[in-house]
Amino acid sequence: MYNAKVLETFAHPKNVGEIENASGVGTVGNASCGDIMQVFLKIEDDKIVDAKFKTFGCAAAIASSDTACEMIKGKSLEDALKIKNSDVVETLEGLPPQKIHCSVLAEEAIAEAIKDYRAKQAK
Numbered sequence: 322m323y324n325a326k327v328l329e330t331f332a333h334p335k336n337v338g339e340i341e342n343a344s345g346v347g348t349v350g351n352a353s354c355g356d357i358m359q360v361f362l363k364i365e366d367d368k369i370v371d372a373k374f375k376t377f378g379c380a381a382a383i384a385s386s387d388t389a390c391e392m393i394k395g396k397s398l399e400d401a402l403k404i405k406n407s408d409v410v411e412t413l414e415g416l417p418p419q420k421i422h423c424s425v426l427a428e429e430a431i432a433e434a435i436k437d438y439r440a441k442q443a444k
């Protein structure tokens with residue numbers, strides 16, 4: 322049911338892991354499937370210099386989080402927030418309709434991590 326790009330990204334993700342002393346961490350979950358995604362960001366001068374993830378979820382969620390991390394690296398926070406789940410799906414060359422919600426988790430986790438960073442900055 323998954324295309325070759327999704328399977329390849331799932332099998333060989335480049336951004337799995339944690340960032341120690343991350344600038345921002347975002348944790349989101351999907352209540353219906355129970356999957357959880359955590360995104361760690363290293364931010365310097367309002368730019369994302371590194372992004373990593375830990376996902377307890379399906380292949381689509383893992384492929385989506387890896388792709389999203391790859392897409393936001395080097396971007397400003399503003400530009401990273403413009404990346405929508407549909408962009409992640411497009412980069413993955415498509416997901417089955419019942420797996421679109423998995424890509425939404427990636428968009429949400431990044432937004433949460435940036436929110437966390439901004440909240441820390443405001444303190």
Ligand code: FES
Pocket residue numbers: 351354355356378379380381382420422423426
């Ligand atoms: S089935 Fe829940 S994130 Fe994929």
